[in-house]
Amino acid sequence: MKNLSRLLFVAVLLASFSTANAQDKNNPWAFSIGTNAVDFYPVGEDIPQGDFLDEFFNANDHWNVLPFLSRISVSRYIDDGFTFTVAGSLNKINKFGSNVDLVTGEETTNRLPDLDYYAVDGTVSYSFMSLINSNKIDPYLGVGGGYTWVDDIGAGTLNGTLGLNYWISDKVALNLQTSYKHSFEDRLAKHFQHSAGVTFKFGGVDTDGDGIYDHEDACPEEAGLEAFNGCPDSDNDGIEDSKDDCPNEAGLAEFNGCPDSDGDGVVDGSDKCPTVPGLKSLAGCPDADGDGIADGDDGCPNEAGPSANNGCPYKDKDGDGVLDKDDKCPDVAGTVANDGCPEITETEKAQLNEYAKTILFDTGKSSIKDESKQVLADIIAILNKYPDAKFTVEGHTDSVGSAKLNTRLSEERAASVKDYLVANGVDQFRLSSKGYGEDKPIADNKTRAGRKQNRRVEINLAN
Incomplete structure (x- = not known):
């Protein structure tokens, strides 16, 4: 005992x-x-x-x-x-x-x-x-x-x-x-x-040591929880791993166990902006101005605007009636007919040619005399007022001498004026030059006064 x-x-x-x-x-x-x-x-x-x-x-x-x-x-x-x-x-x-x-x-x-x-x-x-x-x-x-x-x-x-x-x-x-x-x-x-x-x-067997015997353990080789019949919940989010789309990240039941860090209803794995609440339609990214363009892709995130204008509102900075998106000269007031760029007036056209006619060349040559520099400066000032306009420099002669020589001389003088204008700040792509020789007289070549008028340079809008 x-x-x-x-x-x-x-x-x-x-x-x-x-x-x-x-x-x-x-x-x-x-x-x-x-x-x-x-x-x-x-x-x-x-x-x-x-x-x-x-x-x-x-x-x-x-x-x-x-x-x-x-x-x-x-x-x-x-x-x-x-x-x-x-x-x-x-x-x-x-x-x-x-x-x-x-x-x-x-x-x-x-x-x-x-x-x-x-x-x-x-x-x-x-x-x-x-x-x-x-x-x-x-x-x-x-x-x-x-x-x-x-x-x-x-x-x-x-x-x-x-x-x-x-x-x-x-x-x-x-x-x-x-x-x-x-x-x-x-x-x-x-x-x-x-x-x-x-x-x-x-006699009870618990292979995974989770306190749930194998015959009752739905996952007998993985330690788990009694609530899930012995199956694991690795991220402790209350959803067993086999039903959890994100078993290693704690998440929500409504997203099958996946997280939504910013609470915008878009799971992190599909959310392009997972730390900032956004819209489902924009893959979880915000749209502060409500224009349907995600802030990260919006050129003006705080101003509503169309996607065609990168999310920015259409503007007319120069107030000429042509929206900046269509305005070839958005910083200078122009006309609708000229795509928002200013149009040269008839007065300025006439003034331009009055100046051009006074350009002096050395006799029989294309070199420009120094006394013509002031008038050329006046021409440049007018051309720069219209940065989108294109012009043609035309050379003309009287009928004295052979027509062939006159044509060549008129071409050289037109080119000389063009080169001078380019060298002094006018965009070369806005200018062209052409020589007409004696083909376009504006006065009678039989008189001295007429021949003087025919020896000229004109600057006209390009067609």
């Missing part, structure tokens, strides 16, 4: 580090060790036995107890609270009921020489643990049969069992049990067998 007490103490000490919550289906196997007591008295028979259940707890007078490990059992959980148990036990029988002195009425224990007691029993029991909604107190009823020997006398028995397990951890319980063994053979008396011991459950 002293050794059994030590065994029970060690079992309780080890179990105290666990949480009590027995689950037979998770740990289908169990073995029990303990001691047993055999009582032949309260079985409803004549003296030396007694009435049924009379003095049931009179251990001192009626119980045969072997004071060391004397019972061992192995159990296998079946299903729905049912367990099958095979037990073996041994004992020494030296008490067999009571004798009563007919004179004094004194009752004394009926003593026998130590008889060897052996029993092998099989029991199917039903646990009421789930019915009483407890995870520690585990009462059960059982029925079964076995074979019992007392010395050389053996007989089969029909057994009824009542027991109680008190689970002090998920795998260790203290056990108390009593069984009524009914023998149908006179050579073996009916009797009760009581036992006390410790039960150890085993």
Whole structure:
């Protein structure tokens, strides 16, 4: 008995580090060790036995107890609270009921020489643990049969069992049990067998160590959560990895576990502007001016404008009635007819040619005389007022001399004026030159005055 007490103490000490919550289906196997007591008295028979259940707890007078490990059992959980148990036990029988002195009425224990007691029993029991909604107190009823020997006398028995397990951890319980063994053979008396011991459950497999046994674990090789039947939720967003489109980033259920950092309803993976709230129609980017162009692509993010103008509003900086987008001269007021560029007036056209006619050349040459520099400056001033206009410098001669020579001289003089104008700031692509010789007189070549008028340079708008 002293050794059994030590065994029970060690079992309780080890179990105290666990949480009590027995689950037979998770740990289908169990073995029990303990001691047993055999009582032949309260079985409803004549003296030396007694009435049924009379003095049931009179251990001192009626119980045969072997004071060391004397019972061992192995159990296998079946299903729905049912367990099958095979037990073996041994004992020494030296008490067999009571004798009563007919004179004094004194009752004394009926003593026998130590008889060897052996029993092998099989029991199917039903646990009421789930019915009483407890995870520690585990009462059960059982029925079964076995074979019992007392010395050389053996007989089969029909057994009824009542027991109680008190689970002090998920795998260790203290056990108390009593069984009524009914023998149908006179050579073996009916009797009760009581036992006390410790039960150890085993056999549950938890491959991934997540506390959920493999047979209940939907992901038995990956540590997971009970809420997801053992499957993992790597990013802890409440969505198991198998249903999470972004298993390594905490996200929202509405986006299948993917994040939306800026809360604009566009998941980060599809959001071109994931840190700034925007519009779904613009892939999550903002449109401050509401013109349908994302701020990052909008030339004027704070002013609504059409995409054709890069998100900027159409303007007319020079106020000439031609929008800047169509205005070839957006900084200078012009006319609609001339695409927003200023048009040279008839007065200035006439003035230009009056100036041009006074340009002087060396006789018979194309070189310009120095005294013509001022008039050329006046011409340049007029040309620069109209930066988009193109002009033709035309050279003319009188009819004196050969026509061929006159044509060449007129071409050279027109080119000389053009070169001078370009050299002094006029865009070369705005100017062209042409010589007409004596073909376009403006006066009679028969008079000196007429010939003087015909020797001239004109500057006209290009067609």
